[in-house]
Amino acid sequence: MKKVGNQNSDRVHHNNAFLMNTSLDIILWGIDQETACDVTEKIFNVIKNLQGVLNRFDPLAEVYRVNQNAFEKEMVISPVLMQAVNQGVRDFYQTKGYFNIFAGDVYSSLKSAPGENVNLFATALLPEGLIEINKTDNSIRFLQKSVSLDFGGVGKGLALDGVSSVLDDFNIQNAFISFGGSSVLTKGHHPHGAYWPFSFRDNDVEGEVWPLVDDAVSVSSSKQGSGEVTHIFDPKTGRVETFQMAAVQCKSAAIAEVLSTALIASPQKEHQQIVGNYNVERWELFQER
Amino acid sequence: MQDKYQSRRDFLKKMALTGSMATLAASPWLSVFGQNSMAGQKPSDRVRLAVIGTGGRGKQLMRHLFELKASNNVEIAALCDVYEPHLQEAAKMCSEQDIKPVLYRDYTDLLNKEKVDGVIIATPLHQHAHIAIDCMKVGIDVFCEKSMARTLDSTKAMYDAHIETGKILQIGHQRLFNPVYLEGMNRIHEGDLGQLGQLRAYWHRNNDWRRPVPDETVAMDRFINWRLYKEYSAGLLTELMSHQIQVANWAIQKTPVAVTGTGSIVFWKDGREVNDNVALIYSYDDGTQFIYDSMTSNKKYGLEEQIMGHKGTIEFETNRYYTETPPPAPGIIQMINDMESGFFGKAMIGGASWMPETAATYNGEPIIEDTDFYDTGLQLEGFASYIRAGRAPEALTREGYNASIWTLLGEAAIETGERLTLPEKYII
Numbered sequence: 001m002k003k004v005g006n007q008n009s010d011r012v013h014h015n016n017a018f019l020m021n022t023s024l025d026i027i028l029w030g031i032d033q034e035t036a037c038d039v040t041e042k043i044f045n046v047i048k049n050l051q052g053v054l055n056r057f058d059p060l061a062e063v064y065r066v067n068q069n070a071f072e073k074e075m076v077i078s079p080v081l082m083q084a085v086n087q088g089v090r091d092f093y094q095t096k097g098y099f100n101i102f103a104g105d106v107y108s109s110l111k112s113a114p115g116e117n118v119n120l121f122a123t124a125l126l127p128e129g130l131i132e133i134n135k136t137d138n139s140i141r142f143l144q145k146s147v148s149l150d151f152g153g154v155g156k157g158l159a160l161d162g163v164s165s166v167l168d169d170f171n172i173q174n175a176f177i178s179f180g181g182s183s184v185l186t187k188g189h190h191p192h193g194a195y196w197p198f199s200f201r202d203n204d205v206e207g208e209v210w211p212l213v214d215d216a217v218s219v220s221s222s223k224q225g226s227g228e229v230t231h232i233f234d235p236k237t238g239r240v241e242t243f244q245m246a247a248v249q250c251k252s253a254a255i256a257e258v259l260s261t262a263l264i265a266s267p268q269k270e271h272q273q274i275v276g277n278y279n280v281e282r283w284e285l286f287q288e289r
Numbered sequence: 290m291q292d293k294y295q296s297r298r299d300f301l302k303k304m305a306l307t308g309s310m311a312t313l314a315a316s317p318w319l320s321v322f323g324q325n326s327m328a329g330q331k332p333s334d335r336v337r338l339a340v341i342g343t344g345g346r347g348k349q350l351m352r353h354l355f356e357l358k359a360s361n362n363v364e365i366a367a368l369c370d371v372y373e374p375h376l377q378e379a380a381k382m383c384s385e386q387d388i389k390p391v392l393y394r395d396y397t398d399l400l401n402k403e404k405v406d407g408v409i410i411a412t413p414l415h416q417h418a419h420i421a422i423d424c425m426k427v428g429i430d431v432f433c434e435k436s437m438a439r440t441l442d443s444t445k446a447m448y449d450a451h452i453e454t455g456k457i458l459q460i461g462h463q464r465l466f467n468p469v470y471l472e473g474m475n476r477i478h479e480g481d482l483g484q485l486g487q488l489r490a491y492w493h494r495n496n497d498w499r500r501p502v503p504d505e506t507v508a509m510d511r512f513i514n515w516r517l518y519k520e521y522s523a524g525l526l527t528e529l530m531s532h533q534i535q536v537a538n539w540a541i542q543k544t545p546v547a548v549t550g551t552g553s554i555v556f557w558k559d560g561r562e563v564n565d566n567v568a569l570i571y572s573y574d575d576g577t578q579f580i581y582d583s584m585t586s587n588k589k590y591g592l593e594e595q596i597m598g599h600k601g602t603i604e605f606e607t608n609r610y611y612t613e614t615p616p617p618a619p620g621i622i623q624m625i626n627d628m629e630s631g632f633f634g635k636a637m638i639g640g641a642s643w644m645p646e647t648a649a650t651y652n653g654e655p656i657i658e659d660t661d662f663y664d665t666g667l668q669l670e671g672f673a674s675y676i677r678a679g680r681a682p683e684a685l686t687r688e689g690y691n692a693s694i695w696t697l698l699g700e701a702a703i704e705t706g707e708r709l710t711l712p713e714k715y716i717i
Contacts (some may be wrong), residue, residue, distance in 0.1 A: 012625065012628050012629055014617070014621075014625055015614075016614060016615055016617055016621075017615065018615045023615050023616070023617065023618050025617050025618055025621045027621070027624070027625065027628070029628065176624070176636075178618060178621065178638055180618050180640075181618050181619065181620060181638045181639050181640040182639075182640060184638065184639065190627075190628065190633055191628050192627075192628070192631055192632065192633040193633040196636065197633065197634065197635040197636055198635075198636055198638060198639055199635040199636060199637050199638070199639060200637060200638075200639040200640060201619050201620050201637040201638060201639060201640045209635040210639075217639060219639045219640060247639065
C-alpha cells in the first residue's frame with residue numbers, strides 16, 4: 001500500500017493490481033495505513049475468488065466447466081454462480097433481451113466475424129428455453145447446445161458490488177475504486193469536496209462533472225482496444241446499433257454495467273423503457289463525433 | 290540443436306539489439322566475447338581439449354563442442370573414462386563427427402601422454418577435486434562441472450591450486466552465460482526490483498533418480514548411481530541446489546552469513562543415503578533470505594528461482610518479470626495529486642476501456658524475448674576463449690567456489706541441525 005504525496009499523506013492510500021484483465025485502482029483516505037492494507041488485501045481476494053468462478057476462458061474456473069458440460073448433464077453450481085445466473089435471467093427480461101448472459105458463443109462469433117451470418121438461435125429464445133434452473137438443489141442444465149454463459153459484460157460490476165460490501169464491513173467512509181475507468185465504485189467523497197468529481201477522459205465526450213457519492217458508474221463502448229474492434233452487438237440482429245458510448249450511474253455497479261451494455265446493444269426506441277425498469281440516477285449516450 | 294544453436298556472435302548481436310550492452314559491461318566473464326579476433330583459424334590457434342568423464346553430462350557437453358568446434362577452432366583431442374561402455378559410446382559419437390580422439394581409461398595416462406590446453410571434467414562429484422588439481426598442476430586449464438567438489442576441504446584445495454598455478458578453473462554454472470539471467474541480473478543490480486527481501490528457489494521432480502545398473506552388484510549400483518550415496522554426492526544439494534544458490538548469490542551480490550536446514554528420506558526408501566526432501570534457509574548480512582526446497586516425489590511446481598523485491602519480482606526459469614505496481618489507469622495519478630495538494634478538480638477517469646474477459650491474466654512480462662540460446666554452449670565457447678586469452682575472469686571461479694562451499698555447508702546444517710556459519714579458512 002503506497003502512501004501518496006506530501007500533504008495529508010498519512011490519510012491518502014493508493015494501490016493497484018491487474019485483475020479481470022484490467023488495471024484495478026484503489027484510492028482510500030481518512031484511515032490508517034494498516035487498515036488500508038487489510039481492506040486492499042480483502043478486496044483483491046474477493047475479486048480473485050469471483051474471477052475464479054466467472055472466467056469462461058480459464059479451465060479451472062467454474063463457468064468454464066459449466067460451459068463444457070452443462071448441456072450433457074445437470075450440474076450443481078456454487079451459490080455465487082447461481083445468484084449470478086438468476087440475476088442474469090432477471091436482467092434478460094428487464095433489458096428486453098438486450099443483455100444476455102446465455103449467449104456467449106453468439107457474441108464470440110459476432111466478435112470474430114462481424115457482419116457475417118451468425119446463428120442467432122441462442123438469442124432468439126427466452127431463458128426458459130435455454131436453461132433449466134433447479135433452485136432446490138442449486139443445479140442447472142443447458143437446454144440448447146449453443147448456450148454458453150458469458151459474464152464478460154457484468155463481471156467487473158459484480159466484483160465492485162462485492163467490493164462495496166467489503167468497504168462496508170470495514171466501515172470505510174471514503175473510497176474511489178476504478179476498473180480501468182470503465183467501472184467505478186465510490187464511497188463518501190473527495191477529501192476536498194462534497195463528492196467525487198467524476199468525468200470522462202475522452203475529449204470527444206468531455207462533459208460536465210458527474211458528482212458521485214456512494215455511487216457506481218459504468219461506461220461502455222461499442223468498440224474496444226486500439227484496433228477499435230466492435231464488441232457489443234444487438235443480440236437479436238447481430239448488428240451494431242447507433243450509439244458508440246453509454247454511461248450509467250446508479251447504486252449498484254453490476255446494474256450500471258448491465259445497463260451501459262444494453263443501451264449500446266439496443267435500438268434507441270427501447271432505451272427509456274429499459275432504463276425505466278431499473279433505479280437509475282443518471283444515464284447518457286454519446287455519438288462518435 | 291543444429292537449427293537453434295546460437296553462437297556468441299548471435300548472442301552479442303541480440304544483446305546489442307535489446308539494449309543490453311550494460312548487461313555485458315556488468316558481466317566481466319563476457320568481455321572476451323567482444324574480441325573479434327579471438328578465434329583465429331590457424332592451426333597454431335587451435336585449442337586442444339580433453340573430456341574426462343564421458344557419461345550423460347560429458348556426452349552432452351561433447352554435443353555442444355561438436356557444434357562450436359569449427360567456429361571456435363576447438364579440437365577434441367582425447368577422451369577418458371574408467372567405465373568402458375561410456376567411453377565407447379563417446380568414441381562412437383566422435384567417429385560420427387569424423388573426430389578421432391585418443392581414448393584413455395586412466396586420466397593420469399592422459400596427462401602424461403597428451404598435450405592438451407584444457408580439460409572438461411564431467412565425472413562424478415567426488416572425483417572432481419583430485420583430477421582438477423592434477424590437471425592444473427601440469428599446466429592444463431580446467432572446466433569442471435558443478436558442484437566443485439564433495440567436501441569443503443577438497444573444494445578449497447581446488448581453489449588454492451587454481452591460485453597457485455594460475456591456471457583457469459571454470460565451474461559449469463551455465464546460467465552465468467544465459468541472456469535471460471544476464472539481463473535479469475542487470476535489472477536487479479540497477480534497482481528495478483527495489484530492495485530485495487526474499488529469494489526463493491525450488492527444484493521438484495517426481496522420479497527415483499536412479500539409472501539402470503548393468504548387473505545387480507552393490508558395487509556397480511554405487512558406481513552408476515553415485516548421486517544417491519553420500520560418499521560421492523550430497524544428492525539434491527550438490528546436483529541441483531548448487532545451481533540455484535549460485536543464482537541467489539549472484540542476485541544479492543553477496544555470499545550468505547549463515548544457513549539452517551532440514552532434510553529427510555520421505556518417499557524413496559530404497560537404500561539410498563541422500564535425502565529426497567530438503568529445505569534450507571540461507572541468511573545474508575543485509576537481511577535478505579534465500580529459501581530453498583527440493584524433492585523428488587512431486588513435480589507440480591517444477592523448477593524456479595524467484596527474486597522478490599519491494600518493486601517487483603523476477604522468475605528466471607520462466608523468463609518473467611512482474612511489477613508490484615502496474616501503471617495506474619489514465620486520470621488516476623491526476624486525481625491523487627489533486628487529493629494530496631488540496632485541489633478539487635474533475636477527475637477525467639471515465640472511459641470505455643471495457644475489456645472482454647480473455648484467457649490472459651496478468652502473467653508479467655518476459656525479461657527478454659528471444660531465449661533460444663544454449664547457455665551451456667556459450668560457456669564452453671567462453672572456456673575456449675579464456676584458454677586462448679591465457680586467463681579467465683576471477684569472478685567466474687569465485688561464483689563457482691562460493692556456490693559449492695555454501696551448498697556443502699547447507700548439507701552440514703541439515704546433518705547437524707544447527708545454524709552454521711562459514712569457518713574463516715574457507716572464506717576467499
